[in-house]
Amino acid sequence: MALLDATAITKSFAGVQALRGVSFELRSGEVHALLGENGAGKSTLIKVITGAEKADSGTLTVAGHVVPHHSPAAARALGIAAVYQQPALFPDLTVEENVGLALESGPAWRRIDWHARRRQARELLERSGAEIAPERTVSTLSMPEQQLVEIAKAIGARARILILDEPTASVTDREVERLFRVIGALRSEGAGIVYISHRLDEVAVIADRVTVLRDGQNVATRDMRDVDRDELVRLMVGREMQAIYPKREVPIGKTALEVKGLGCRAAGIRDITFEVRRGEILGIAGLVGSGRTELAETLFGLTPADEGAIGLQDDVMRTESPAAAIRKKMAYLPEDRRQHGVVMEMPVAANISLANLDAVSRNGLIDHAVERSLAIRYVERLRIKTPSVHAETGALSGGNQQKVAVARWLAINPEVLILDEPTQGVDIGSKREIHQIMVELAAQGMAIVMISSELAEILGMSDRVAVMHGGTMAGILSRAEATQEKILALALGHA
Amino acid sequence: MLERHRREISLVVAILAIGAVLAVVAPGFFAFANQRDLMLANMPVLIVALGMVLVILTGQIDISVGSQFAICSVATGVFARMGLPTPLAGAAACLVGALMGSVNGALVAWVRIPSIVVTLATMVALRDGLRWVTQGAWVQDLPPGFQWFGQSQASSELITAGCAAALAVGMNWGLRNLAAGRVVYATGSSPNAARLAGINPRLVVFAVFVVTGALTGFAAAFNAVRFLQIPSNLGIGRGGDSGGSRHDCRNAAGGTAAGRDRSGADVSGVQRVLGAGD
Numbered sequence: 001m002a003l004l005d006a007t008a009i010t011k012s013f014a015g016v017q018a019l020r021g022v023s024f025e026l027r028s029g030e031v032h033a034l035l036g037e038n039g040a041g042k043s044t045l046i047k048v049i050t051g052a053e054k055a056d057s058g059t060l061t062v063a064g065h066v067v068p069h070h071s072p073a074a075a076r077a078l079g080i081a082a083v084y085q086q087p088a089l090f091p092d093l094t095v096e097e098n099v100g101l102a103l104e105s106g107p108a109w110r111r112i113d114w115h116a117r118r119r120q121a122r123e124l125l126e127r128s129g130a131e132i133a134p135e136r137t138v139s140t141l142s143m144p145e146q147q148l149v150e151i152a153k154a155i156g157a158r159a160r161i162l163i164l165d166e167p168t169a170s171v172t173d174r175e176v177e178r179l180f181r182v183i184g185a186l187r188s189e190g191a192g193i194v195y196i197s198h199r200l201d202e203v204a205v206i207a208d209r210v211t212v213l214r215d216g217q218n219v220a221t222r223d224m225r226d227v228d229r230d231e232l233v234r235l236m237v238g239r240e241m242q243a244i245y246p247k248r249e250v251p252i253g254k255t256a257l258e259v260k261g262l263g264c265r266a267a268g269i270r271d272i273t274f275e276v277r278r279g280e281i282l283g284i285a286g287l288v289g290s291g292r293t294e295l296a297e298t299l300f301g302l303t304p305a306d307e308g309a310i311g312l313q314d315d316v317m318r319t320e321s322p323a324a325a326i327r328k329k330m331a332y333l334p335e336d337r338r339q340h341g342v343v344m345e346m347p348v349a350a351n352i353s354l355a356n357l358d359a360v361s362r363n364g365l366i367d368h369a370v371e372r373s374l375a376i377r378y379v380e381r382l383r384i385k386t387p388s389v390h391a392e393t394g395a396l397s398g399g400n401q402q403k404v405a406v407a408r409w410l411a412i413n414p415e416v417l418i419l420d421e422p423t424q425g426v427d428i429g430s431k432r433e434i435h436q437i438m439v440e441l442a443a444q445g446m447a448i449v450m451i452s453s454e455l456a457e458i459l460g461m462s463d464r465v466a467v468m469h470g471g472t473m474a475g476i477l478s479r480a481e482a483t484q485e486k487i488l489a490l491a492l493g494h495a
Numbered sequence: 496m497l498e499r500h501r502r503e504i505s506l507v508v509a510i511l512a513i514g515a516v517l518a519v520v521a522p523g524f525f526a527f528a529n530q531r532d533l534m535l536a537n538m539p540v541l542i543v544a545l546g547m548v549l550v551i552l553t554g555q556i557d558i559s560v561g562s563q564f565a566i567c568s569v570a571t572g573v574f575a576r577m578g579l580p581t582p583l584a585g586a587a588a589c590l591v592g593a594l595m596g597s598v599n600g601a602l603v604a605w606v607r608i609p610s611i612v613v614t615l616a617t618m619v620a621l622r623d624g625l626r627w628v629t630q631g632a633w634v635q636d637l638p639p640g641f642q643w644f645g646q647s648q649a650s651s652e653l654i655t656a657g658c659a660a661a662l663a664v665g666m667n668w669g670l671r672n673l674a675a676g677r678v679v680y681a682t683g684s685s686p687n688a689a690r691l692a693g694i695n696p697r698l699v700v701f702a703v704f705v706v707t708g709a710l711t712g713f714a715a716a717f718n719a720v721r722f723l724q725i726p727s728n729l730g731i732g733r734g735g736d737s738g739g740s741r742h743d744c745r746n747a748a749g750g751t752a753a754g755r756d757r758s759g760a761d762v763s764g765v766q767r768v769l770g771a772g773d
Binding site for chain 1: 673681
């Protein structure tokens with residue numbers, strides 16, 4: 001009998017369909033790998049199973065019983081536990097306190113039995129294969145050790161369904177081996193394990209079955225011994241996307257940005273070399289955690305480089321602050337619009353002028369008429385839908401907030417524009433418009449670096465595609481060479 | 496309009512409610528003389544509060560302004576006794592305040608200690624340091640002409656009120672019209688976004704602490720010239736919550752009874768505010 005049966009699950013976020021009727025079955029005593037590109041719907045499916053998100057439709061059956069109202073508490077009661085790539089432990093508490101908090105029940109004023117707590121923690125850690133003293137503070141543990149503590153918690157909760165999300169992303173081979181032993185032990189006790197990973201060779205070792213998601217749909221569920229790696233990659237990529245991109249060929253000018261041997265230990269990137277020319281759009285592809293955003297932050301001076309050099313405007317340097325990057329006419333549109341892109345509480349006009357206050361002020365005094373006309377110019381040019389340039393930016397839609405962020409950078413007349421996931425989480429109409437704007441900017445001679453997790457967007461918009469893997473460049477493909485298969489193979493480190 | 500000015504409206508409602516209670520319990524509160532005294536006595540608080548506005552806009556707090564105020568008051572007197580003309584003594588007090596503000600600002604901005612922790616520490620250190628140095632003695636034998644800058648009381652009251660009003664209007668105008676004001680708002684609303692826009696949020700935080708220190712020195716100088724002698728504990732007990740009772744402030748700041756006020760120059764005590772004291 002199936003331990004867990006998710007049937008025809010759908011879920012959409014702000015008009016974006018993340019899951020389109022996904023069905024997924026987990027049996028007792030199996031390790032079931034869940035594969036898919038970034039944005040294929042893996043995380044959303046996991047969130048629905050753990051009760052972190054409510055499905056729009058579809059049913060969830062656990063051990064033969066339909067779950068009517070799912071929630072994180074209900075998931076726990078049903079024996080569902082998840083261990084994420086970033087463990088969710090309390091960093092300033094000890095291991096035993098973390099385990100105790102998760103497992104002990106009773107009123108808040110109950111007396112804590114420290115001996116029992118330590119005994120339980122020690123026993124669970126042993127079963128999870130961890131050699132960790134229960135009295136250690138969590139913040140002193142390494143990432144894999146923290147994952148083992150999470151697994152110990154899951155064992156203690158008698159989890160029958162264990163979800164491991166990228167458990168080996170930051171783990172050494174020896175630790176992977178130990179983790180696999182624990183997984184094997186849990187499997188032989190009859191638990192079902194959902195295993196999410198981008199490392200196909202590991203999946204081949206540990207998984208019994210594999211399900212591939214693509215565009216929010218289940219494209220295949222197979223026995224692991226019936227598929228090989230090439231077929232898995234093909235299943236993940238699927239056929240060519242139908243979307244039409246407004247990309248057009250424009251004359252490519254001289255080099256605008258030249259990066260040589262760039263590395264930054266703090267950002268976890270190393271030995272990166274590439275160049276971008278005027279009029280060119282360079283797409284940067286790679287899996288989550290491959291170092292794409294870190295590269296952008298190093299280029300822009302947020303995490304200054306400690307090796308290599310950046311060539312900008314006939315100058316060779318290591319950008320040491322965003323202000324220095326802006327002086328060199330470099331602009332960076334960050335991935336996290338709400339946190340970094342715009343100041344939500346400020347009016348549209350103030351956001352547009354923020355990186356360029358000198359241009360709208362004289363002797364430190366802001367000329368409101370100049371600022372207003374600058375804002376109106378970009379609101380019209382980028383077709384930003386706002387009641388007025390004095391409206392609070394936070395009140396606009398996501399796509400229009402993104403355009404405000406773009407407008408701020410256009411206002412400094414950049415020569416190099418770095419866009420990090422420029423169309424993530426914006427509606428389809430705004431997405432098209434942002435693509436159109438990118439093409440126009442390239443035609444005017446701007447050099448554009450576009451980081452994207454969407455392969456179709458990378459292929460549709462880029463003149464060349466740089467693929468990152470493990471903090472460095474895995475390869476750079478011309479528009480003619482670039483195919484989904486080649487990009488994914490480089491991103492997975494299989495080239 | 497209701498939605499937009501939600502915070503302001505709640506403040507106005509609270510003030511009106513207090514006014515209503517006072518109208519019933521202590522109608523003398525609204526007497527013109529009492530109102531004038533209150534306004535005058537609280538001008539220094541207003542000036543300090545202007546600096547605090549900047550600090551709060553950047554998402555920080557400075558609860559050490561009371562101790563800074565006391566030190567700057569004494570400093571004004573000491574400089575005056577050293578022979579500096581009163582306006583120069585006041586300017587020197589501003590410098591002293593700016594210096595103390597720069598210590599707070601540096602610890603908050605670059606050492607990354609939360610401002611409540613930093614200023615709690617400097618509040619206690621400055622307060623007790625002052626008491627240790629002065630042994631509680633007041634600054635006396637001030638030069639003739641120190642009081643009210645040598646002006647008549649009526650005209651100097653006008654000067655005080657005028658200065659405070661000018662500062663308040665100027666601050667409001669500057670926050671709206673100066674690029675620096677925009678930078679303060681951006682830093683407070685979203686330090687991450689500000690940094691990406693090429694602003695140095697740490698420098699901004701440091702600067703607002705310095706400005707607050709300087710304004711505190713200015714306020715202390717203006718307050719000091721109202722007296723013939725300067726108690727060495729003026730303003731102590733005034734923390735971030737400068738509108739409340741000084742005893743509440745002291746408790747909230749974790750102080751002890753050791754700082755009990757003996758000056759008789761209490762200008763913010765509950766009784767005085769109620770118009771029932773003195």
